[in-house]
Amino acid sequence: MIRIGIVDDHAIVRLGLREFFHEQEDLQVVGEAADGREAIELVRRTKVDVLMMDLNMPGQSGVDALIRIRAAAPEVAILVFTAYPQEQYAAILFQLGAGGFLCKECNPVEIVRAIRELGLGRRHVTPALASLLANRLEGRGEAPHNRLSEREFQVFLKLASGMRPSAIAPDLSLSAKTVSSYRGRVMAKLHLSSTSDLTYYALKHQLLS
CATH class of the missing domain: 3.40.50.2300 (Response regulator)
Incomplete structure (x- = not known):
């Protein structure tokens, strides 16, 4: 069973x-x-x-x-x-x-x-x-967000949904400094420059409901 x-x-x-x-x-x-x-x-x-x-x-x-x-x-x-x-x-x-x-x-x-x-x-x-x-x-058609680590992906989704780093930190049991570090890595890997860019990317790729 x-x-x-x-x-x-x-x-x-x-x-x-x-x-x-x-x-x-x-x-x-x-x-x-x-x-x-x-x-x-x-x-x-x-x-x-x-x-x-x-x-x-x-x-x-x-x-x-x-x-x-x-x-x-x-x-x-x-x-x-x-x-x-x-x-x-x-x-x-x-x-x-x-x-x-x-x-x-x-x-x-x-x-x-x-x-x-x-x-x-x-x-x-x-x-x-x-x-x-x-x-x-084989590296064909891979979306950039698939290269994010577990934590990076979590932080990415929360930032894209409008959460501030200060609110994300306690939610993931991280320091605000660490969240900001993850934010920088996400921006670099996705080749984006602002939180609004993150939101647009997430919506474009149907990662937000």
């Missing part, structure tokens, strides 16, 4: 997934969460094999939650299930520790396949995503 946790801020989505998984003899939903903080608490208090998680949630972002869950419960496989485009997010999410990435428009059969593969300790990569990742390894 594969124990599943569902993380999505829409109750109707959680309900639909729970009823869908109930029809599968080898899958069991053991908990739900509506945001990133609840997701972290879920994996801390409940034995979860696969966490199926959206990225666009209120409060703590799915990216932040993914990083913290990987640190708190590295044995939990994370399946990102989101409306965000895989072309922009999948590569860096695999880098951050995701075990699979599915768009919400996917066939339900693909969801079950992904859950079972992650439950066996494997990664789930669709043919389309495999092609994208192969192109990235």
Whole structure:
């Protein structure tokens, strides 16, 4: 039996997934969460094999939650299930520790396949995503943000969403000076010169909801 946790801020989505998984003899939903903080608490208090998680949630972002869950419960496989485009997010999410990435428009059969593969300790990569990742390894069509480190990507998203370094620092348990240092690295890697440029870049690449 594969124990599943569902993380999505829409109750109707959680309900639909729970009823869908109930029809599968080898899958069991053991908990739900509506945001990133609840997701972290879920994996801390409940034995979860696969966490199926959206990225666009209120409060703590799915990216932040993914990083913290990987640190708190590295044995939990994370399946990102989101409306965000895989072309922009999948590569860096695999880098951050995701075990699979599915768009919400996917066939339900693909969801079950992904859950079972992650439950066996494997990664789930669709043919389309495999092609994208192969192109990235070969340096073809790689978006600049995919070259950011874990922390740089976190800081980048927060800056692009309008947060000031002084607010980002306590949120990521960093000093304001360190956040400013990360900001400088992000600017250099993305070849940008201002926070408004960061926001424009994020919107252009569909990295903000």
